[in-house]
Amino acid sequence: MPLGEVVRDKSDSRYCGVETEFNDDMPQLLAFNINGGFDFVVSPLMDPSYRPSLMVAGNNGAGVPPFAGSDLVLSPSQWSSHVVGKISSWIDLDSEDEILRKDSEIALKEEIAWACHLSLQACLLPTPKGASCANYARCVNQILQNLTNMQLWLRIPLEKSDNDAMNGNSDHLSGGQVDSWETWNSFRLLCEHHSQLSIALDVLSSLPSSNSIGRWFGESVRAAIIHTSSFLTNARGYPCLSKRHQKLLSVFFNHSIQAVVSGKPEHSLPTGSSELAVNHIDGLQRHPLRPYLDYVAYLYQRMDPLPEQERFELGYRDFLQSPLQPLMDNLEAQTYETFEKDSAKYIQYQRAVSKALMDRVPDEEASMITTVLMVVGAGRGPLVRASLQAAEETGRKLRVYAVEKNPNAVVTLHSLVKLEGWENMVTIVSCDMRCWDAPEKADILVSELLGSFGDNELSPECLDGAQRFLKPDGISIPSSYTSFIQPVTTSKLYNDVKSHKDLVHFETAYVVKLHRVARLAPSQPVFTFTHPEYSITRSNQRYMKLQFEMPNDTGSALVHGFAGYFDATLYKDVHLGIEPSTATPNMFSWFPIFFPLRTPVQVPPGSPLEFHIWRCCGSTKVWYEWCVTSPSSSPIHNSNGRSYWVGL
Template identity: 45%
Template sequence: YEFMCVPLVHPLFKREFVSGSAKKRTGPFTRPDIVLCSSDWNTLIIGKLSPHIKVDSKNPSLKKNSEETLKQELALASHLGLVGVTFKLTKGIKENANLSRIICDKVSSMCSLQVWIQVPMENPIKQAYSYREEDCGKVESPWEWWNAFRIVCDYNRKLGVALIVSHDLPDQEEIDRWLGEPVKCLIFPTTLFITNKKGYPVLSKAHQALVKKFAMLEVQFVLTGQNRYQSITYYHNYLEYLWKDCESDGAVERYARGYEDYLQCPLQPLMDNLESQTYEVFEKDPVKYSQYQTAIYQAISAVKSKLEDKSRKIVIMVVGAGRGPLVRASLNAAKKANQSIKVYAVEKNPNAVLTLQALEKDLWEDKVTVVSCDMREWNSPENADIVVSELLGSFGDNELSPECLDGIQRFVKPDGICIPTSYTSYIAPVQSSKLYNEVRQCRDKDKHTLAHFETSYVVHLQNKYDIAKPQPLFTFKHPNNATDNSRYDTKVFKVRQNSVLHGFSGYFDTVLFNNITLSIKPSTHSPGMFSWFPIFFPIREPIQLKAGDQIVVHFWRQCNSKNVWYEWCISEPFPGPIHNPGGRSYTI
């Protein structure tokens, strides 16, 4: 076992701070700190607060005593340098207002102490009624207790959930809602375990599925209750086996490790020249370029079938060629189609052009012409049969693919093909106190205070709950007949259960050619592809949602001669302010 949850003071040792003979009692109130060295206190112990503390009692004497006891134990935890303390939440905020105030005072101070709030997964009243014949009716979900408590504590990031796993698991939707919360550990009572044929403790299939869901959040496991087997190590060995079984080690997992829920500003390759390392990472994607090659092969075959002069070379323009992966894909596709081609590799980054020129000289020779120029300013000597680009961002159009391709469109033949031929962005409402707190921590003295809530972020979403399924937002097609790339749309989402809206996750999918697609939308995600993480649009203030509510969100893609930017706002269930008006916080 890696750590223990230990009572800071003996659970039966009540102290008197108000009056009476017990107040004069001498001697220490708990064990001294020298029973462990400092490094052990720092890493191996989570302190349990005394269960008899009732700071919200109607009895003034008990209330006062409990307040002093709680302060004494929190001060001791800070003195010992514990990582955190834990206590059990058994009721809603009405019965815990004073407790939340004291905890809020503590976590708002400079101390680094975390507070793990033990919350049962299922309301104990509901569990009790499972043994009775009559129905218990509607009872409050323990998630409501936690939600109200952390709102009162202003979403403090030092608060975490220690989720007590129940015998009867709640609905799947209710379990998924916990995935959007800062769950630090799952608490397994030993009574949950059943004995297998060999006489060892195991969990039911439903509980195993629960462990798999939470494994991606890197939660800890805590075992509580009476040991019912020969050795307590049996539980440990089984839980460790379960944990290792949950670990996935695919290309996406290896690439994304360490970036879970980490906010990154989207790349701006039109404004900034990408570094060699960035090119190298994207070139390792095992899926993207094979799909591109298939699409180019099909496009070459389509053009070839219409050629009157069979000896004519097909002209392919690779715009935004980078270090040449799409040039290679084009040459491979042409070889497979047994068709001679002429490739123009257009790239504005002079450092990447060095690589292209070296490849042109040593490998590609007269098949490829390297052009060091911004594609929008280039005057092509001839028109293209096929234009190939990889200018897509996590939201499809957020790296200015429409604007860049509009600049080259005049050199596409009337029946020419663009790869990709179209792409669509998607948005979905999301609950994630982790992301909300991450955005809240951002500071930039050169920008106004709301700037970070009006910026989109690329993020590998893990610690989140999807309030509703993604819906399509903006679509762009190429060749593009429209001259205006600004867009506006309204989306309506139905809320399935009480939850908290912290922002919107964004995805995209693209049709490269015919039926060849790439997607980062969860339901159609291209297996093994890691070139794009989703995008996240935060909102300034979390919105409390009730089951049956409608979320109505408005999204704009605004353009002027120099910049493109997004604006967004909510009109239901409560009207909210426009985020990023006029591109004041973020432009592309």
């Protein structure tokens, strides 16, 4: 039964499995574990003593592999809902022993074929025995080419294991240490990021550093196998986990990763406890791993419910969207509707306008001076409202021009002004701000033209056009904005981009609610634009070279692309933004932007990652180009804006 009914994403992490030994009697095995409270079993399908090469030669067709019962022993839905096939762990496709290699290949293919026949949802593949796993990967890759629905979970220990301790094979590694993430990375690169190849992490008693663990959150981890030996004992004799393990599990739950309990019970519970008594009354044998399951369920239920905003955004997690082109296209009513609900944003705008009004007009002149404020890109009026509220709050007199190029939004704007009775204060101008011939100059220019990456919706070009009608000492709100970028691992997004099988999608920036992502280094500022800008050599072209250093204890990492953010200074100390370390709380108008790389770049430990990005301007469009030059050079992405651009 599910771990709990917490209001969360209805994800797979509600279900908890248990790893079992081989058992001929699958119905009994399943009943025992389901009755014991687990949702599914991870069980061997084949007798572990079977070796193809030991089968009697020449018994033509009589030799049947020793599977655990026929497909009839369980119903189809039992097989598919409650059984994950555990592939024989003796399999070693990279052994020096050729017979073992060949036996392994035969058995692996037989077991997977059987699991497919049973319509299992997933099989657990044994951990690669050494650091070298090319033959294993080749065989799995062949299988993946013809696999319809089943997932293959490659079992990987969550630790930096000592290679010497692992059957001393002859891999030429410098330190003797194998980072299990590198084994995974090699395996999945060999298998080309196949979307049906994912990971089951073995959680052991000791954990690697947080930075090292963090890498897994950009990967396709489906299960966390928690060993009984990794549990501590609490004061009452019950199993519990260390604080670090507890935190790890809550991140797993948050990433839809299923827990699987594994191992022998290592806690002898006090006899005669009330719970035990209850179970005895039921006449059922209590499952020996039940205390571990109960503890995992306790951790699951203890989690905070998702805040409303996060719940609202669940459907957008890791979902790639093309950025808006509000200059070239007209936004739809629904889009306005969504953005206008973002009160956190308009509170900041109101604060900024208030401060600007007070700076512009001293208290003693408040009743005499009328400030001219122009909202450029007024949409359906939220900034007009915020500005008028700021005027009311500060007791300043205001004359507002609301300039909007979208004739559809202007309709709504008119009815809003009438409805609110703002006719004396607000003039509506149905015009593109870049060519409007303003009747007077403005004290304050208010706009919300920013994209996820700051300038990517062409705020610079629009405000350059609008600053003609700003007084020389006038104020632009925002007064400046800066984009930020950071390298990420995100195999989900990489695969989604790759699934289009073309160049265009790899050279496009996407708006996306990042969730399954490993942020590999702190973000760094990229381009800054300031308004108004009166320099004669003013240009909106930009070029930035950035060098990222990953924390030393991360180990090596794979960079699938770069996450982008912005931070805007509205006025003086009033800012607004989505850069993670300074993000405005509860604001939902912007998801991050994602710049993919055509080929993921592997960064060895201690190597700097050098990234270049250009903002290029043509007569009809603006675009970005980007590339990596260290540790190795990528192609330059999106040359001449061939794949992705923003229309002027």
